[in-house]
Amino acid sequence: MNQNRDKNVLILGANSDVAKECIKQYVKKEFYVVAASRNIQSLKNFAEENKLEEKMTVLYFDSMEFESHQKFYNELVIKPHIVVYAAGFLVDNERALREFKGTQQMMATNYMGAVSILNIIATDLSNKNLERIVGLSSLSGVRGRKSNFVYGSTKAAFTTYLAGLRQELAVRNIKVNVLVIGYIRTKINEGLQLNEFLIMEPDYVAKFIVNAGSSFTIVPNFKWKIIYLILKFLPDSLVAKLP
Template sequence: MHTTAGKNILILGANSDVAKAAIKLYVEQGHTVVAASRSTEELDRFVRENISTPVRVIVQSFDAVAFGTHQSFYDSLPAKPHIVVYAAGFQVTNEEALVNWTGTYQMMNVHYAGAVSILNIIAMDNSNTQLERIIGLSSLSGVRGRKSNFVYGSTKAAFTTYLAGLRQYLSSRKITVNAIVAGYIRSKMTAHLDLPESLLLEPAFIADVIVNAPKRFTIVPGFKWKIIYNILRLLPEGLVAKLP
């Protein structure tokens, strides 16, 4: 494991199923977690009912799309983070995204603009000499544009590209940046989608990958999804066009 006891963890978008599972694991390892989300009441309840040492979790309000509040949010943190996890997510179907600009714009803001806004602030704080890792929860949907989900996928592709450049930018400060390029996750965000059961990954599995992430940039959880990821990357455009 790359972590040792007593580190400060900041989880942005902490109300997601994956983030909640990660909170539990980080606390079990002895870390202190700032769990940041718009839904603070739900997070407070989750911490009370599911965290063995709730005093190690501080719930704070954070809105990924309220860009003007990001600097004050960061300045108000009780301690500067060692590790930052960006797990905020929002999704509408491709069919809806093509006719509903509000949903499309929300996906762009949550997955990309909001991430860039807060992570730039965190990354440019040179006074935080203990920052060692930034982890972004991305998606296999961003690997290639496919007709069934290219609007959502394009927001994740942008996020992954940003993380790749941020990794290079921060390398001189010995800060690791990871992109968790995940497949289908069983969660409240995907509950309305018709997804193959055999490919669904559990939030706790993804959380374990996050908490124990290695140094490499692209991390694809699950052996089936590793195969799919490599096929997608190498598939000729004519065959990608035949995919759903």
């Protein structure tokens, strides 16, 4: 790792399509990127294809291996200025209802793993670099709906955690943002019947992450902002009629 970089960003779950676009955009802003994922070969191939080998480091990180998180953080050569938690896992709601293994993996990846590693990062008072933590959540977590409430509950929990973490870190002037995201054209949504009019591209979403400001909740795209507000304030009796 080039230790002369002024700033660096740690991306956890860096093998997602959105995370890879974030890597490109952070590099353009002259950040050094530490990209962490279970699939390190995919990230190495990505770095080679995009000629980023000198601008990023690839590390192994598994959000579900909670006992490894402290060691992972301790071994970072430089502690991060920005942390992006982009790890995510999704199974169909019907499957989640009947097979707890899928539910457990969603809970572990989308919430428990995030809390495990972000608690470690947030409580390291020796890291004077830390400026911002960004978490990727979902519109599915705004209200419980019968089509996706198991997955949505993990994202709702993550959003609530980040809201409290924001308050905890405010005294140290560390920003915390949550991206409340709708449909994206990514691997996780392959095979799903989605409205093309509402689908966002990974590079579009990545811009909102890389350029996050002071607002806690960030909802990319005006169409999804409208949906977010409708979901947030719709009476329960009407939410119950939604798919």
